Amino acid sequence: MCELLGMSANVPTDICFSFTGLIQRGGVTGKHKDGWGIAFYENKGCRSFHDPNPSAHSPVSHFVKSYPIKSRIVISHIRQANHGRICLENTHPFIRELWGKNWVFAHNGQLKAIKKWALTHYHPVGTTDSEHAFCWLMSQIQQRFPQPPKNKKTLWRFIYQCCTQLQQLGVYNMLFSDSQYLYVFCSTKLCSITRRAPFGTAQLIDTEMVVDFQQETQANDVVTVVATQRLTEEAEWECFQTGEFRVLKAGEVMWQKTNAAQADT
Amino acid sequence: MCELLGMSANVPTDICFSFTGLIQRGGVTGKHKDGWGIAFYENKGCRSFHDPNPSAHSPVSHFVKSYPIKSRIVISHIRQANHGRICLENTHPFIRELWGKNWVFAHNGQLKAIKKWALTHYHPVGTTDSEHAFCWLMSQIQQRFPQPPKNKKTLWRFIYQCCTQLQQLGVYNMLFSDSQYLYVFCSTKLCSITRRAPFGTAQLIDTEMVVDFQQETQANDVVTVVATQRLTEEAEWECFQTGEFRVLKAGEVMWQKTNAAQADT
Numbered sequence: 001m002c003e004l005l006g007m008s009a010n011v012p013t014d015i016c017f018s019f020t021g022l023i024q025r026g027g028v029t030g031k032h033k034d035g036w037g038i039a040f041y042e043n044k045g046c047r048s049f050h051d052p053n054p055s056a057h058s059p060v061s062h063f064v065k066s067y068p069i070k071s072r073i074v075i076s077h078i079r080q081a082n083h084g085r086i087c088l089e090n091t092h093p094f095i096r097e098l099w100g101k102n103w104v105f106a107h108n109g110q111l112k113a114i115k116k117w118a119l120t121h122y123h124p125v126g127t128t129d130s131e132h133a134f135c136w137l138m139s140q141i142q143q144r145f146p147q148p149p150k151n152k153k154t155l156w157r158f159i160y161q162c163c164t165q166l167q168q169l170g171v172y173n174m175l176f177s178d179s180q181y182l183y184v185f186c187s188t189k190l191c192s193i194t195r196r197a198p199f200g201t202a203q204l205i206d207t208e209m210v211v212d213f214q215q216e217t218q219a220n221d222v223v224t225v226v227a228t229q230r231l232t233e234e235a236e237w238e239c240f241q242t243g244e245f246r247v248l249k250a251g252e253v254m255w256q257k258t259n260a261a262q263a264d265t
Numbered sequence: 266m267c268e269l270l271g272m273s274a275n276v277p278t279d280i281c282f283s284f285t286g287l288i289q290r291g292g293v294t295g296k297h298k299d300g301w302g303i304a305f306y307e308n309k310g311c312r313s314f315h316d317p318n319p320s321a322h323s324p325v326s327h328f329v330k331s332y333p334i335k336s337r338i339v340i341s342h343i344r345q346a347n348h349g350r351i352c353l354e355n356t357h358p359f360i361r362e363l364w365g366k367n368w369v370f371a372h373n374g375q376l377k378a379i380k381k382w383a384l385t386h387y388h389p390v391g392t393t394d395s396e397h398a399f400c401w402l403m404s405q406i407q408q409r410f411p412q413p414p415k416n417k418k419t420l421w422r423f424i425y426q427c428c429t430q431l432q433q434l435g436v437y438n439m440l441f442s443d444s445q446y447l448y449v450f451c452s453t454k455l456c457s458i459t460r461r462a463p464f465g466t467a468q469l470i471d472t473e474m475v476v477d478f479q480q481e482t483q484a485n486d487v488v489t490v491v492a493t494q495r496l497t498e499e500a501e502w503e504c505f506q507t508g509e510f511r512v513l514k515a516g517e518v519m520w521q522k523t524n525a526a527q528a529d530t
Contacts, residue, residue, distance in 0.1 A: 051312075
């Protein structure tokens with residue numbers, strides 16, 4: 001399995017601290033040594049770094065760790081290969097364009113027989129089940145909405161429905177974004193933490209590093225971090241339910257669905 | 266205007282030397298201070314770096330300069346903005362997927378009224394005339410060939426025809442690739458050099474740096490570098506003609522068209 005890391009914030013925020021913890025799992029505290037990638041949105045633009053080398057020992061990850069790129073939405077992934085060999089094109093996150101927006105996708109899990117699902121406008125460059133799932137999701141959205149729907153919730157509901165279909169093939173933990181919203185779907189394991197004033201300190205689990213968020217933030221900052229496993233010792237991490245879908249913007253949950261309660265919030 | 270740099274090689278080759286010369290033009294020896302980008306193919310995979318900051322002073326460009334990423338096809342661009350503000354999404358090279366391949370594009374020039382040209386499957390994220398031209402070119406290819414044509418020359422001829430159409434709107438110097446071939450179109454200024462055994466030394470024009478290619482290469486290596494202006498003092502740089510189109514693979518010209526002689530070579 002792989003590890004996911006996502007961030008949604010109301011001000012451009014660097015993810016160096018969380019990323020430092022995550023990349024340890026790529027060869028030091030975890031076995032996810034088959035590549036890694038990260039995508040940072042800067043408004044509509046998207047900057048991504050990918051490397052098929054283990055993240056703990058990658059010169060590119062050390063550069064990203066030490067160079068604070070500030071972003072409101074970040075998606076990162078470290079890979080433990082199951083489907084598809086270790087190479088650059090099989091490294092998440094994957095990126096495609098629709099409606100003049102960059103869409104970014106990363107997946108944890110395995111999806112049995114996903115490659116039988118037909119694709120229309122988007123086709124995988126690599127050989128992973130994850131990229132096929134992404135291309136299927138993008139093809140579905142493009143076919144259903146050749147133009148963006150006027151009501152955002154129409155799109156959100158449709159993405160949620162696609163996720164529940166994908167989940168039926170196996171394990172489908174997903175981070176997904178269209179540059180405005182971070183879409184999170186939990187199939188088996190995802191958790192999140194929202195940090196806001198009053199800010200405290202946090203200690204990484206995977207390496208000896210402490211940060212005092214009070215020093216790094218302004219009073220109105222809101223930053224939500226989502227990960228397959230909690231990254232810090234803080235007690236506030238909360239687990240997603242199986243089948244739970246959240247739409248995040250500016251660190252806040254805008255909309256959510258769970259298997260238990262299908263009502264909009 | 267902007268500066269372009271492309272490479273086609275028969276073995277994975279790093280472009281650190283040429284790139285070191287190029288980025289000087291982003292704020293030191295040239296005025297192209299409005300961002301830069303570079304894309305490296307690694308087989309079907311593609312790794313790209315973009316930065317809206319001047320290349321001569323960008324931490325990302327210093328990282329790329331010092332970290333030898335080896336590739337058979339590279340496309341790089343440094344920008345002097347004319348259409349579109351300075352921001353990440355307006356930074357070349359641009360990337361889209363078609364037929365499960367990554368297509369990369371960079372442009373030097375201005376294309377008057379290109380934004381009136383209709384797009385189908387591909388839409389710009391930013392506001393440059395260049396990205397609109399790229400999306401038009403990709404839309405044309407996708408519409409004409411929903412599946413890749415069996416005969417490669419059918420595709421090459423079509424790309425050439427699209428380039429001649431684009432050229433009618435202004436200045437259209439282009440580097441373009443589908444991960445297998447490097448497509449080069451010269452509207453006003455492009456030149457190239459092919460290095461092969463016996464290898465010599467070269468001195469950059471834009472900064473004090475000499476390389477002895479003999480030390481860096483094997484006997485059978487073939488490396489072609491294409492740029493808007495020659496990067497070294499070597500006498501072997503040759504200029505493209507206006508309207509000339511070349512298809513390169515493994516450092517060699519596979520096919521070419523000129524306005525003067527329309528015959529295939």
